[in-house]
Amino acid sequence: xxxxxxxxxxxxxxxxxxxxxxxxxxxxxxxxxxxxxxxxxxxxxxxxxxxxxxxxxxxxxxxxxxxxxxxxxxxxxxxxxxxxxxxxxxxxxxxxxxxxxxxxxxxxxxxxxxxxxxxxxxxxxxxxxxxxxxxxxxxxxxxxxxxxxxxxxxxxxxxxxxxxxxxxxxxxxxxxxxxxxxxxxxxxxxxxxxxxxxxxxxxxxxxxxxxxxxxxxxxxxxxxxxxxxxxxxx
Numbered sequence: 001x002x003x004x005x006x007x008x009x010x011x012x013x014x015x016x017x018x019x020x021x022x023x024x025x026x027x028x029x030x031x032x033x034x035x036x037x038x039x040x041x042x043x044x045x046x047x048x049x050x051x052x053x054x055x056x057x058x059x060x061x062x063x064x065x066x067x068x069x070x071x072x073x074x075x076x077x078x079x080x081x082x083x084x085x086x087x088x089x090x091x092x093x094x095x096x097x098x099x100x101x102x103x104x105x106x107x108x109x110x111x112x113x114x115x116x117x118x119x120x121x122x123x124x125x126x127x128x129x130x131x132x133x134x135x136x137x138x139x140x141x142x143x144x145x146x147x148x149x150x151x152x153x154x155x156x157x158x159x160x161x162x163x164x165x166x167x168x169x170x171x172x173x174x175x176x177x178x179x180x181x182x183x184x185x186x187x188x189x190x191x192x193x194x195x196x197x198x199x200x201x202x203x204x205x206x207x208x209x210x211x212x213x214x215x216x217x218x219x220x221x222x223x224x225x226x227x228x229x230x231x232x233x234x
Contacts, residue, residue, distance in 0.1 A: 078104050098168075102169065106176075107216070121197060122145070122147075148198040150196045150197075151196075172232065182217065201218075
């Protein structure tokens with residue numbers, strides 16, 4: 001039988017979380033019943049909230065790992081089929097459940113060269129390569145980059161959508177940069193807002209909008225082995 005989303009019991013789900021919250025409140029009240037001092041009550045509540053938060057965080061991490069493949073959104077670019085068929089990479093994706101959402105987020109927010117925030121960079125930075133076959137073999141050619149501009153606006157939107165702290169996100173960025181999935185281009189306004197410009201690929205046939213296609217740097221030949229060894233440094 002095909003699942004129908006209209007059969008989804010949203011009220012029951014809300015009731016579940018309400019009961020969860022009420023159970024915690026009841027537990028707190030039980031711990032406070034023999035305490036009269038206001039400062040001591042505050043200390044006890046603070047201790048219980050921190051412990052409760054810690055256990056919820058552990059539960060969510062385990063939940064993500066257990067159901068990670070159900071959290072990936074169908075229709076998004078990642079994960080690619082070769083990632084899932086490689087046991088070592090599959091294990092990495094389970095170890096780092098934020099990796100796929102981050103890759104998809106970067107792919108989604110990457111800016112085209114004619115975007116008003118990056119049009120100036122499109123004149124300064126171009127992907128340079130050499131044609132490898134055919135009549136034009138050996139000829140140098142340049143393409144327009146796909147840009148990722150990490151500024152305050154970027155991090156604010158990213159944190160809101162992915163729920164990932166800025167420092168942790170930057171650790172992922174650093175590792176993705178080290179293995180060549182994204183490339184560093186420039187630092188804008190160093191010492192101020194410190195905007196950093198990255199690229200995750202380039203566009204071919206950019207002059208013909210109907211045929212323009214994004215080529216991502218991430219590919220099986222260059223990155224499969226590197227992804228098998230993917231680690232986030234503490």
